[in-house]
Amino acid sequence: AILIGVILIGYWAILVFFGGDMPFSLEGNFVSQFDIFLLGEGHIPVFSGVKFDQTGLLSTLPSIGNVLLGYLAGRLIDQTESKANAVKRLIIFGIAGVIVARLWGLVLPMNKLLWTSSFVVYTSALAMVLLGVMLWIIDIQGYKRWTLPFQVFGMNPLFIYVFSIVLAITFRIEFIQTESGELITMMHWLYSRCFQPLAGNRLGSLFYALSMTLVSWFLGWILFKRRIFIKI
DSSP states (O other): OHHHHHHHHHHHHHHHHHSOSSTTSTTTOHHHHHHHHHHOGGGSOEETTEEOOTTOSTTHHHHHHHHHHHHHHHHHHHHSSSHHHHHHHHHHHHHHHHHHHHHHTTTSOOOTTTTOHHHHHHHHHHHHHHHHHHIIIIIISOOOGGGHHHHHHHHSHHHHHHHHHHHHHHTTSEEEEOTTSOEEEHHHHHIIIIIHHHHHHHHHHHHHHHHHHHHHHHHHHHHHHTTOOOOO
16 A cells, blocks of 8 residues: 555656646646657657657556555455455445545546546546445345356456457558548548448447457457467
8 A cells, every 4th residue: 555655646746846837738748758758759659749658658657556456455355254344345445535536636637648646546446336336246146147248358358458459450550442542541441431421420439449349359259158268
């Protein structure tokens, strides 16, 4: 717990003291400056017209807080004498975490792109509440049949995750030639020919993302049915 506090408060201090006049903006944040200094501007992608990597090196630091809070939640479940008490503690700690994060957010905005410390506490706290609810529904009440789709992801999580990244990268390669001779990506072709005409811009974008998730799930289902579990 002490290490989590040091990481989150330390990251907050880094953003404030080394950032610009607007340390939580795309233009003034220190995360982008750090990445450019370490990797060079040529290796940083453009995001909303600004050189910014959404998966930057420095913003990996606070994400360690998410991992450690998840570890503590697991220890809480393992060391609590009964599952009912574990559920109570998870929900109590989760609600307390949400309150702390909301108050902290008044001075340190919750920012997913920068993965701010308040965002870490907020998301981890919500996850604790959800974990408590799932523990009550599945383990205490015994309602398990509906969890099959999630088991498919859970049995080969890393393999499916890597596959989804490879799929996304492949679909961003420009190899489809249009009638005008322009090269476009598979993502652009599917979105413009299928999803956008059927559902519009926003829903079309959502349906495209869901379809990619479904493709990854289908691969996981094939492995699940054949009892193939890839471990690292």
